[in-house]
Each structure stands twice: as C-alpha cells, then as structure tokens.
Amino acid sequence: MNQTVVSYLAQYEFFDSxxxxxxxxxxxxxxxxxxxxxxxxxxxxxxxxxxxxxxERKISADIQARIGPNRVGPYGILQFLADGVKMMTxxxxxxxxxxxxLFYLAPMxxxxxxxxxxxxxxFSTGFTLSDMNVGIFYLIAISSLVxxxxxxxxxxxxxxxxxxxxxxxxxxxxxxxxxxxxxxxAITLLAGxxxxxxxxxxxxxxPTNWFIFHNPFSxxxxxxxxxxxxxxxxxxxxxLPEAESELVSGYHTEYTGMRFGFFALAEYIEVFVVCGxxxxxFLGGSNLPVDLSFDIxxxxxxxxxxxxxxxxxxxYVVIWIRWTFPRxxxxxxxxxxxxxxxxxxxFNLVGCAIWVVLFNGKSVAQLLMGGGH
Amino acid sequence: xxxxxxDGLMPVVIFMGIAVALxxxxxxxxxxxxxxxxxxxxxxxxxxxxxxxxxxxSMFNVRFYVVGLIFIIFDVESVLMFPVAAIxxxxxxxxQGAYALIIFLSFISVLxxxxxxxxxxxxxxxxxxxxxxxxxxx
Numbered sequence: 001m002n003q004t005v006v007s008y009l010a011q012y013e014f015f016d017s018x019x020x021x022x023x024x025x026x027x028x029x030x031x032x033x034x035x036x037x038x039x040x041x042x043x044x045x046x047x048x049x050x051x052x053x054x055x056e057r058k059i060s061a062d063i064q065a066r067i068g069p070n071r072v073g074p075y076g077i078l079q080f081l082a083d084g085v086k087m088m089t090x091x092x093x094x095x096x097x098x099x100x101x102l103f104y105l106a107p108m109x110x111x112x113x114x115x116x117x118x119x120x121x122x123f124s125t126g127f128t129l130s131d132m133n134v135g136i137f138y139l140i141a142i143s144s145l146v147x148x149x150x151x152x153x154x155x156x157x158x159x160x161x162x163x164x165x166x167x168x169x170x171x172x173x174x175x176x177x178x179x180x181x182x183x184x185x186a187i188t189l190l191a192g193x194x195x196x197x198x199x200x201x202x203x204x205x206x207p208t209n210w211f212i213f214h215n216p217f218s219x220x221x222x223x224x225x226x227x228x229x230x231x232x233x234x235x236x237x238x239x240l241p242e243a244e245s246e247l248v249s250g251y252h253t254e255y256t257g258m259r260f261g262f263f264a265l266a267e268y269i270e271v272f273v274v275c276g277x278x279x280x281x282f283l284g285g286s287n288l289p290v291d292l293s294f295d296i297x298x299x300x301x302x303x304x305x306x307x308x309x310x311x312x313x314x315x316y317v318v319i320w321i322r323w324t325f326p327r328x329x330x331x332x333x334x335x336x337x338x339x340x341x342x343x344x345x346x347f348n349l350v351g352c353a354i355w356v357v358l359f360n361g362k363s364v365a366q367l368l369m370g371g372g373h
Numbered sequence: 374x375x376x377x378x379x380d381g382l383m384p385v386v387i388f389m390g391i392a393v394a395l396x397x398x399x400x401x402x403x404x405x406x407x408x409x410x411x412x413x414x415x416x417x418x419x420x421x422x423x424x425x426x427x428x429x430x431s432m433f434n435v436r437f438y439v440v441g442l443i444f445i446i447f448d449v450e451s452v453l454m455f456p457v458a459a460i461x462x463x464x465x466x467x468x469q470g471a472y473a474l475i476i477f478l479s480f481i482s483v484l485x486x487x488x489x490x491x492x493x494x495x496x497x498x499x500x501x502x503x504x505x506x507x508x509x510x511x
Contacts, residue, residue, distance in 0.1 A: 004380050038387045089406045095418040111392040119384040130381040159418035163429040171437045174444040181451045185458050192462030258403040331499030338497040357470040
C-alpha cells in the first residue's frame with residue numbers, strides 16, 4: 001500500500017469538509033492537495049538551491065579568508081536572485097553544429113530527474129508526498145536521468161570540451177552508482193523494506209537507533225554512501241566532468257543563460273536530495289528523539305524542521321569538503337570507486353546480512369542494553 | 374479514504390510536469406528578455422579562441438565503453454538483490470535466516486567473482502590495462 005500525504009490528511013476531520021467543498025470529487029481534491037504540496041516543495045527546494053550557491057560562495061570566502069558576496073541585500077543574501085535575473089537576460093547561444101533537439105532536452109532531463117526524486121523524499125512521517133513501497137529503489141532509478149542529461153549535454157554541444165566532460169561525467173556517475181546502491185542495499189536489508197516509511201520507522205527514538213549506529217558495517221556504509229553521493233552529484237573533489245582548470249567547464253561549456261541556470265539549479269537541488277536521502281537512511285530521518293503517542297499537524301512541522309536540519313548540516317559538510325580537498329585524477333577516481341568503495345560496500349552488505357542472522361536484527365545499543373525491545 | 378495504488382504515482386507526474394513547465398517558462402522568459410544578435414562566429418563551438426578543427430563526434434577512448442559494460446553487470450545484479458534484501462528480515466523472523474543467508478551469500482559471491490575477474494583482467498585500471506594488452510600484442 002502506498003501511503004501519501006493525502007491519505008495522511010484524510011484522518012483529520014477537516015478533510016471531510018474539504019471534500020464537501022469539492023463536491024465529493026475525491027480525485028480532484030487529491031490532485032489539488034498534491035499540486036499545492038508539490039509547488040511548495042519545488043519553491044522550497046529552488047530557494048535552497050539558490051541559497052546553496054550563496055552559501056557555497058560565502059563559506060568558500062570564509063575558508064579562503066575573503067569577504068565573499070556582500071552587495072545585493074543584507075550580507076549579499078539576495079545574490080542568487082541577482083544571478084537568476086542576470087542569467088535570464090543573457091543571450092542564448094547555441095553552437096551551429098549542435099544537435100538542437102538533444103541540446104534542449106539535456107537541461108530539461110536534469111530538471112525532470114531531480115524534481116521527480118522529490119516525490120519520495122520523506123520530509124516528515126505524514127508529509128511525505130508519496131511513501132511508495134519501493135521508495136529508495138525508485139529514487140535510485142529516477143535519479144539516473146541526471147547522468148543521462150550530463151552525457152546528452154556533453155554530446156549535443158558538439159564541442160570537444162563538452163564531449164570530454166560529458167564522457168567523464170557519464171562514466172563517473174554510473175561507476176559511483178554501484179557503491180551507493182550497494183550501501184543502500186545494506187540499509188534495505190536492515191530495515192526490511194524499501195519504502196522510506198519503513199526505513200524511518202526502524203530508526204524511531206534516540207540516535208542510538210539510527211542506522212548509522214546500528215552496527216559497525218552500517219557505520220562504514222554511511223561513509224561509502226556519502227563519498228559515492230558526492231561523486232554522483234559531481235561535487236569536488238570528484239568534479240572532474242566540469243574541472244575548470246582542464247575542461248573549461250565540462251559538459252555545460254556551450255550552455256548559456258537560462259539553460260545553464262537550469263543545469264546549476266538541478267545540480268544544487270540534487271546535492272540537497274542526496275543529503276536528504278543520507279539523513280533519512282542513516283541519520284534517523286525526521287524522527288523525533290522521543291516517542292509520542294499522539295500526532296498533530298504542528299508536530300509534523302517540527303519533524304520537517306528536524307529533517308531539514310540534518311539534511312542541511314550534511315549540505316554544509318559537502319561544501320566544506322569541496323573547499324578542503326584537491327581534485328582527483330581520472331585514474332584515481334576510477335580506482336577509488338572500483339577498487340576501494342565497491343569491495344568495501346560489498347563487505348558491508350555481507351556484514352549486515354550476517355549481523356541480521358546472528359543477532360536477530362538488533363542494533364549494538366540494543367545488545368549492550370540487554371535484549372532491548 | 375483508502376489510497377489507491379495510482380495515488381502514490383500522482384506526485385511523480387506532477388513534479389515532472391512542473392519541471393517541464395519550469396524549463397519552458399524559463400526559456401520563453403529569456404526569449405522575451407534577452408537580446409538576440411546571432412552571428413556565425415558567436416555560434417562556433419568554444420575551442421580556446423581557435424577555429425574549431427573537425428567535429429567532436431569522433432572516435433572515443435574505449436575505456437568508457439568497458440566502464441559502461443561493468444556498470445550494467447553490477448547494476449543488474451544489485452537490482453536483483455533488492456527484493457531479497459527487502460524480505461531478508463521477514464525470512465529471518467520466520468526462522469529461515471540461515472537458509473536465506475546462504476542463498477544471499479552465494480549470489481553475492483558471483484558478484485565478487487565478477488569484480489575479481491575484471492580486476493585480474495586489468496579492466497579496473499584506467500591506464501595500466503592498455504600497457505598490458507599492448508605488450509601481449511607485440
């Protein structure tokens with residue numbers, strides 16, 4: 001059964017009066033509620049993406065002992081709006097030898113792929129737009145569209161830099177999908193389900209119940225996931241597809257104006273999504289530290305705040321890493337993925353499977369406290 | 374109200390629709406706002422200011438193809454493992470844990486065998502495998 005935000009709201013009394021307002025048309029009401037929530041989440045994520053570019057510059061400025069953007073608005077916080085306006089008023093240039101259809105398709109696919117992942121992101125137990133029973137599996141599948149768009153963007157431009165960046169991007173994204181998928185498999189195994197609701201329900205309560213502290217293997221799995229996710233979103237130190245010192249700007253060299261803006265927006269939202277998934281899978285998601293027997297809507301908002309705090313803290317770490325580590329070489333990139341991360345991820349998976357059988361799925365904390373439950 | 378199975382998919386479609394609408398909205402906004410003075414030189418692919426030589430759609434390093442092949446093998450195997458992982462706990466609660474573990478491990482051992490084979494063949498090295506195969510040929 002697929003739990004959705006509509007079926008969550010349906011348990012409250014005001015839902016019936018809403019239904020009466022729509023003349024009893026359940027399908028229409030469902031659509032309207034979904035539409036409102038989708039637009040709210042897109043607006044929020046676009047703001048997070050925009051503020052992400054600002055945060056990136058401000059944090060990099062701090063790290064490099066500069067001031068950073070400080071002209072537009074207080075402390076330069078409106079810089080991303082100024083950037084957006086600037087991108088919109090820039091001339092759109094397309095190389096004459098480009099494949100026009102694919103050139104348009106690539107940034108659109110990036111946006112579609114990233115936005116579609118937002119549908120299953122568990123902002124809170126009730127406000128998950130759609131808690132599919134194949135949640136994490138769907139997320140892995142649909143986010144591959146971003147890899148396709150990176151490659152298409154590089155290919156369609158018919159420019160050497162773009163082509164090199166697109167090729168590198170495609171091979172990097174598909175390579176790092178393996179350790180990420182296998183790390184997520186380990187969590188699926190511990191939670192006994194692929195839905196975010198199931199995974200979140202297993203981590204209810206104190207941080208000792210989080211999957212990152214469940215057993216030594218899942219502790220390592222988190223770091224494998226995080227490194228792989230960095231590479232999948234083309235973040236430094238894995239930003240080879242857009243390495244500016246060697247490839248000009250990689251797969252979006254030929255993209256100007258709004259189309260470039262969409263690539264950037266998709267990238268920043270994707271970073272937020274992978275941070276959110278990391279928080280949901282390993283760091284307890286949106287669970288409150290205490291178990292409450294009642295459930296009201298303000299409580300759900302608190303859960304949203306908890307989830308966002310965890311995700312944004314990871315976001316900060318991602319930016320921090322970018323300005324701390326130097327970029328890798330291509331051969332180092334491939335050997336890290338295939339010779340280190342993938343074997344470690346498989347080791348974690350085997351370890352988790354054996355742990356579940358040996359200790360009947362109990363976490364370290366539960367074992368130490370004597371049986372638990 | 375009980376949710377039907379299609380309710381869960383509606384946000385996916387809505388999000389995709391929003392993405393497409395946002396893309397075309399941004400596109401038409403920039404058509405209206407941005408200047409448009411196309412010229413031949415402006416639309417040449419960027420090649421550090423030189424005249425572009427040939428097309429970028431040319432032969433490419435075969436390494437990327439090998440990486441793609443390895444990826445497909447591993448991806449399909451991990452896809453096949455997902456259902457097993459999802460019900461592994463259930464099997465364990467039913468007392469079939471050891472049985473499921475043996476089957477699971479034997480499947481993973483095929484995966485490990487695949488990695489070991491690729492490693493041995495030098496397909497996981499970015500540069501080295503070329504030197505190996507070059508030596509064999511000469």
